Amino acid sequence: MMSMLTTSAVFAQDDVGLTAKQVVEKFQSELIAVMKDGKKLGYAGRYEKLSEPISNSHDLTKIARIVVGKEWEKLSEDQQQKLTDIFIRLSISSYAHNFKDYSGESFGFDSEEETTRGGVVVHTHLVIPNDKPVKFDYMLKEKGNSWRIINIIANGVSDLALKRSEYTTILQREGFEVLMTKINEKIDSYSKL
Amino acid sequence: MPIKMPINVNSSINIRLKVISVSLVMAVALAACATTTGVEHATNKDDPYENVNRAMYHFNDKLDDYLAAPVSKVYNKVTPQFARTGVFNFFSNLKNINVIVNDALQAKFMQGARDSGRFLLNSTLGLGGFVDVATDTGLDLNVEDFDQTLAVWGVPAGSYLVLPIIGPSTMRGIPGAAFDVAANPSTYLGVPIQLVSLLNTRATAEGSLKFIDEASLDPYVFTRESFLQWRNNLATDGKSESSMDFGDDLDELNSGTKQSGAKIEPAPQDISKTKHKLELLAPLQ
Numbered sequence: 237m238m239s240m241l242t243t244s245a246v247f248a249q250d251d252v253g254l255t256a257k258q259v260v261e262k263f264q265s266e267l268i269a270v271m272k273d274g275k276k277l278g279y280a281g282r283y284e285k286l287s288e289p290i291s292n293s294h295d296l297t298k299i300a301r302i303v304v305g306k307e308w309e310k311l312s313e314d315q316q317q318k319l320t321d322i323f324i325r326l327s328i329s330s331y332a333h334n335f336k337d338y339s340g341e342s343f344g345f346d347s348e349e350e351t352t353r354g355g356v357v358v359h360t361h362l363v364i365p366n367d368k369p370v371k372f373d374y375m376l377k378e379k380g381n382s383w384r385i386i387n388i389i390a391n392g393v394s395d396l397a398l399k400r401s402e403y404t405t406i407l408q409r410e411g412f413e414v415l416m417t418k419i420n421e422k423i424d425s426y427s428k429l
Numbered sequence: 430m431p432i433k434m435p436i437n438v439n440s441s442i443n444i445r446l447k448v449i450s451v452s453l454v455m456a457v458a459l460a461a462c463a464t465t466t467g468v469e470h471a472t473n474k475d476d477p478y479e480n481v482n483r484a485m486y487h488f489n490d491k492l493d494d495y496l497a498a499p500v501s502k503v504y505n506k507v508t509p510q511f512a513r514t515g516v517f518n519f520f521s522n523l524k525n526i527n528v529i530v531n532d533a534l535q536a537k538f539m540q541g542a543r544d545s546g547r548f549l550l551n552s553t554l555g556l557g558g559f560v561d562v563a564t565d566t567g568l569d570l571n572v573e574d575f576d577q578t579l580a581v582w583g584v585p586a587g588s589y590l591v592l593p594i595i596g597p598s599t600m601r602g603i604p605g606a607a608f609d610v611a612a613n614p615s616t617y618l619g620v621p622i623q624l625v626s627l628l629n630t631r632a633t634a635e636g637s638l639k640f641i642d643e644a645s646l647d648p649y650v651f652t653r654e655s656f657l658q659w660r661n662n663l664a665t666d667g668k669s670e671s672s673m674d675f676g677d678d679l680d681e682l683n684s685g686t687k688q689s690g691a692k693i694e695p696a697p698q699d700i701s702k703t704k705h706k707l708e709l710l711a712p713l714q
Binding site: 330371391392393394397398401402403405406415418419422425 | 643644645647651655
């Protein structure tokens with residue numbers, strides 16, 4: 237335990253050298269810290285505070301590519317860049333919106349397992365007072381020297397698969413511009429709610 | 430990523446599953462109708478009847494906006510929270526009979542014993558089921574139904590279907606639901622009691638429906654995807670969840686090949702022993 241704390245302290249600025257489990261636990265503790273100050277910080281404050289922890293622990297660029305599936309290849313370079321940028325903003329804004337206050341929640345570690353493709357799944361749960369705990373499973377992949385979250389499975393529902401279905405459907409049915417508009421509207425409503 | 434996603438989404442998706450009654454005849458009729466239309470614009474292999482399903486989704490949505498939501502709003506105003514929780518517990522307890530039957534059909538005998546204990550405890554000390562005393566003693570609510578039993582028996586889910594009033598289902602879900610309705614004692618309590626169950630279920634799901642609006646870019650796809658994943662998760666008792674690797678997609682993107690589709694990759698071994706059950710219709714704030 238002590239050695240883990242030391243490691244976390246040494247690499248406080250980024251997540252280089254942390255194990256997959258440590259990346260998840262560091263991110264969860266940063267999230268809880270923001271939730272505790274959530275009301276005081278307001279949406280803009282939470283967005284700012286979460287921006288770095290999310291970017292350091294998630295591979296948002298890769299996630300943005302996966303959620304559009306094979307549609308990615310059909311996008312121009314400019315569109316790919318736009319999509320990546322807006323997706324990063326949406327991800328942070330979604331956290332800032334959904335984790336807005338604190339009522340005694342805490343994360344607990346359950347187990348971790350390696351996948352055959354060199355990924356790691358970290359099984360955790362969120363304890364919510366007077367409610368059933370929610371299982372959070374994080375799928376991580378190695379990026380350079382650090383482990384990054386590429387998917388979160390909450391009580392068996394994969395965030396990546398959910399988004400992938402939505403994004404590819406919108407791209408196929410309505411096109412790139414509509415997808416951009418819808419994401420922008422979502423970010424806008426998150427900032428107001 | 431949203432904090433409330435799993436509970437809220439799943440309970441809302443389930444609300445219409447809970448209200449199955451006379452609509453089954455209509456449902457079968459629609460399924461028959463769906464087999465002849467909508468195929469040409471299919472974009473998802475699980476949802477070949479997307480166009481028909483979308484139309485039905487919007488019909489259900491409007492029905493909810495103009496009928497269920499306003500009535501439920503009044504119900505929420507005139508009944509205190511403890512009454513709604515009590516009513517929820519009552520119907521949830523009756524449903525345990527069906528859970529126990531399906532435990533047996535899936536050869537889950539230990540779980541069946543626990544679920545029987547849960548039913549007996551809540552029916553007696555829990556004042557006929559209105560108070561959920563069993564959960565406090567560690568006998569959690571398990572979710573088992575005939576659709577899961579069919580899955581365990583090897584019946585494939587078949588195409589995704591949105592049924593009138595009932596909402597999300599699959600081809601397999603139709604016989605599954607018919608069995609569950611027949612095995613639920615509340616079916617035989619008469620229409621007024623059914624209406625109370627329906628109303629309370631809708632009222633309990635208020636927060637989850639709001640969540641779908643908030644979190645989704647395309648509410649239809651969001652609902653379909655959460656529903657299919659949730660049902661799959663239930664049918665496999667949570668064992669399929671960590672296999673969503675998306676590795677193939679990454680390889681595909683890196684190499685630029687044309688292969689597509691995330692394949693489900695079996696985990697090398699099942700390290701996670703923790704089975705979990707999604708809660709149905711968790712009382713929402």
